[in-house]
Amino acid sequence: MSQPDTSLRARKRRAVKGDLTLAAIDLFITNGYDETTVEKIAAAVGMSERTFFRYFATKDDVLEQLSAYWRDLAARTFAERPADESDWVSIRRCFDDFVESTRRDDFALPLLRLIYATPQLYGRHMHNVRRWRQMFEGVLRTRHPQAPDLAIRVKAASAMACMECAREAWVATDGERPIADLIDAAMSEVWPLV
Structure with a gap:
């Protein structure tokens, strides 16, 4: 795996993208996804719409x-x-890192709620769930080069199905139960976590 670029320019670019991301998320949650324009996101961090497009092609790309x-x-x-x-x-x-972010970031629950309620975002979200599954497949193939392809796919798909069911339950219960518990419960329904 390649090492992240740590040059000053790369760090500055990541920082600006981070600022834009947080501003966009705040606006999406506060005003709604459709009502939030690129112009409003850029203005929230004191830049022009044109500058926004140096970092992201669309507002969808922020998420x-x-x-x-x-x-x-x-x-x-x-x-x-x-x-x-x-x-x-x-x-x-x-x-685990995602779980920790749900404790730390106040926007995690409202953002997921927004994603599930917005057809355009939900479609993209499900595409990303597929990308996660493919990522897991890649690592599983490295761990088990002789394993049947179907076995790898089933394990990766099961993992993402568990994660998605846990996230949906977390949103449906308005975060009443910690997402870590929900992930553990979902995954334990498929294979023991031992």
Whole structure:
């Protein structure tokens, strides 16, 4: 895996993209996705609409960057898990950073609620769920190069189905139960987490 670019320019670009992402999320939650324009997102961080397009092609890409961040982090985490640890436990550990962010970031629950309620965002979200599954498939193939393709796909798809069911339950109960408990419960329905 390639090392992240740590040059000053790359760090500044990541910082600006981070600011735009947080501003967009706040506006999406406060005003609604359809009502939030690129112009409003750019203005919220003191830049022009034209400058926004140097960082993102569309306002949808703001949320795609967020999904890609979590997906890439999960891939690295999975690849670094002990080889003798069960795949299922390793996959569960890949969700830990996301779980921690739901405790830390006040926007996690309202953002998921918005995604589920907005057809355009939900369609893109489901596309990202597929990308997560493909990421898990890639790491599983590295761990088990002789495993049947169908077995790899089923395990990866099961992991993402569990994660998605847990997120949906979290939103449906308005965060009443910690998402970590919901993920554990969902995954334990498929394979034991031992």
